[in-house]
Amino acid sequence: MDVLLNWRTLSFFHKNLLLSFMNITLIGTALICSSYFNQRSILTDQLRNQIERTTAEWYAGLDSGLVRIAMKEQSYNGPAQTKLRTYLDAVSGHNPNIEYAYIFGTELGGKNRLGTSIVAMPTPLKQEMKQKWKLDVGDMYQQPTEVAQALGKMLDTGKPVFTDIYQDSFGEFTTIIYPIMDETNKKFAYFAVDADASVIRDGLERLVVHNLLILAGFLIICLLLQYLVVKGTLAPVKALINGIEEVSRGRLDIRIQTGKDDLGQVNERFNHMISRMNDIMAKVKQTTDEVSESSKELLAICEQNGSNANVINRNVNEIAGNIGVQAKATADSALAMSDMANVLQTATEYSSKLARETELLRQRSDEGMEIVHRLTGSSHSAGDTSQMVKMASDVFMNMQQAIAQVTEQVQYMCAATVETSAGIQEMKTASDHLSAMISKTAASSGEISRTVKDQWASIETITASSNKLSIMAEELQELTSYFMVAEEQPPKT
Incomplete structure (x- = not known):
């Protein structure tokens, strides 16, 4: 209610500037949001294409039999586990955008059906699993919702699937999931690669900052031009307002500046109206004086007639x-x-x-x-x-x-x-x-x-x-x- 009252008390000039500011801000915000989502989609697609090209070779070189053996080993120190850990460390070592490569089971059990069993971990993840959660090979790990959803989709289609960008305790990622199948094409595990998605966030933040700076500069330039144009355009309106204020004080002998545009014609009509009012008030004043004198004479005659x-x-x-x-x-x-x-x-x-x-x-x-x-x-x-x-x-x-x-x-x-x-x-x-x-x-x-x-x-x-x-x-x-x-x-x- 206070905002509405303040809006109603603003002058037309300030309302015009405020509306221009709001329009430019809304349009700029819409453009920034559109650019943000478009750029996010482009960066995400670029990152996924890059990760997919890189991980496809590593997925092709993965031995499903070795994975089967590693699942049977109950320790990270088993020979199959050691071999797979070396392989997984090499995946992240050859591409700076790849954070982790790991292998999990496809159970989707546990709480909320988000848990999968640990099969093989790279060295950094192995240390995290041991120190923080005391998890070993075969233990269930609670996956993020985005990973569980992508895993379910992969199990249905049998094709590689990317997750949406998500955050967990290790960072911000987008993950590609490959199915690992045995001789009977049964999906018993999946090979996942986490790509660091913070680069997308950083790129988007820089994009938003640059767009906001551009919007601020554009807004200042537009408001300055709007101020100059509106001030010149509304000069007749200001003269009209001043004329109205003078008329409200009883002055009928004023004239305001006119022009050839619409507002100038309005001022000319205002001058004509004030001129007519001046003539009318002059006649009223004259008639009032005559009526006053006539009333006095009539009152004297009435008093004499009364006497x-x-x-x-x-x-x-x-x-x-x-x-x-x-x-x-x-x-x-x-x-x-x-x-x-x-x-x-x-x-x-x-x-x-x-x-x-x-x-x-x-x-x-x-x-x-x-x-x-x-x-x-x-x-x-x-x-x-x-x-x-x-x-x-x-x-x-x-x-x-x-x-x-x-x-x-x-x-x-x-x-x-x-x-x-x-x-x-x-x-x-x-x-x-x-x-x-x-x-x-x-x-x-x-x-x-x-x-x-x-x-x-x-x-x-x-x-x-x-x-x-x-x-x-x-x-x-x-x-x-x-x-x-x-x-x-x-x-x-």
């Missing part, structure tokens, strides 16, 4: 209160006028009745005066009676005049009462009309009050929106203040 609405609301409330009082007073006046009209109506009726009674009294007075005149005309002879009639006539005349005056006053009063009643009726009608108008005015005042409240709510909403607009304008101003916008675009490179 006006408060004044209108207070005036409407006062008007509504006065209208209510006036409506109540008008209602009381209308009620009093109605009562007065009723009283005047009654008075008019009584005046009319009094006028009729007065008219009747006047008629009766006229009738009395006529009777008095008659009596006066028929009573000229009687002195006292005439005097009394005259007095009565004077009384009736005075009375008639008084009644006439009363009748005129009563008629005048009746006419005045009728006119007053009509005026009061008109006043009542006007009062009712005024009361209706006051009611409508009160209703209209209520509507105005509600309208003012609705307008105030709208003003509050507009004020809240204006505040939000102001906040947004401030945020936009803060955002645009982060960018350094070029007033005039420089010419493109």
